[in-house]
Amino acid sequence: xxxxxxxxxxxxxxxxxxxxxxxxxxxxxxxxxxxxxxxxxxxxxxxxxxxxxxxxxxxxxxxxxxxxxxxxxxxxxxxxxxxxxxxxxxxxxxxxxxxxxxxxxxxxxxxxxxxxxxxxxxxxxxxxxxxxxxxxxxxxxxxxxxxxxxxxxxxxxxxxxxxxxxxxxxxxxxxxxxxxxxxxxxxxxxxxxxxxxxxxxxxxxxxxxxxxxxxxxxxxxxxxxxxxxxxxxxxxxxxxxxxxxxxxxxxxxxxxxxxxxxxxxxx
Numbered sequence: 001x002x003x004x005x006x007x008x009x010x011x012x013x014x015x016x017x018x019x020x021x022x023x024x025x026x027x028x029x030x031x032x033x034x035x036x037x038x039x040x041x042x043x044x045x046x047x048x049x050x051x052x053x054x055x056x057x058x059x060x061x062x063x064x065x066x067x068x069x070x071x072x073x074x075x076x077x078x079x080x081x082x083x084x085x086x087x088x089x090x091x092x093x094x095x096x097x098x099x100x101x102x103x104x105x106x107x108x109x110x111x112x113x114x115x116x117x118x119x120x121x122x123x124x125x126x127x128x129x130x131x132x133x134x135x136x137x138x139x140x141x142x143x144x145x146x147x148x149x150x151x152x153x154x155x156x157x158x159x160x161x162x163x164x165x166x167x168x169x170x171x172x173x174x175x176x177x178x179x180x181x182x183x184x185x186x187x188x189x190x191x192x193x194x195x196x197x198x199x200x201x202x203x204x205x206x207x208x209x210x211x212x213x214x215x216x217x218x219x220x221x222x223x224x225x226x227x228x229x230x231x232x233x234x235x236x237x238x239x240x241x242x243x244x245x246x247x248x249x250x251x252x253x254x255x256x257x258x259x260x261x262x263x264x265x266x267x
Contacts (some may be wrong), residue, residue: 008033009049021060029069031079032165032173036082041068093182096231103238110179111231114160117176118211118227122220129166136162137212144205144254148194152201153191157184159208166215193241200237207233
């Protein structure tokens, strides 16, 4: 959090109760303004921004901790809790990661969510939302031109998160953030492998630009179609990557078997 954070928090009403502070911070988390891991301003600064006493602020922060929305580190400050990761529990995440067929189900699920999210974004995106999308596309182009694969992958997730924010639907926002976290952690498939396929990076860039252009044009049908076409491509690319990996594994085993067989015959 930096000096711009002072605009996130506003003075509560004249009654100045802890409940009002709780509600304001809860809404910032709910709306995705405050994200998991964000550090809140220090107690004195936050109390001044909210125009409440420090005892009232402490009561509010304690209640938010009890609700699992904030965590405090002794001497290290107060942070927004990791609430996104809990959308998919650890046991189900581990279960999914052990079964390859879950990849297609994940992408099928994402295809519908991405389409709806892009459709809503085309209807609801503000000037600020559109500026962010354009900035991320510029970062994506730059990373692509400079062959910075890691930066391009990072911009990919940033772009989809920004589309989720532009849809202005809090349920979609948090659901999509959970999906992208699992994607970033490689739970479902190796995005780097998909990027390494011939011409995949060029096609992915074009697909993101198409989604961006449709949203900026305020064209919901085109935005939905572009988002779903993007996931259709990713599904095909993931299948192709998995097949290539399997073919490589089998070829290696055959090679080992042949080498071993020759060794046995030579004796």
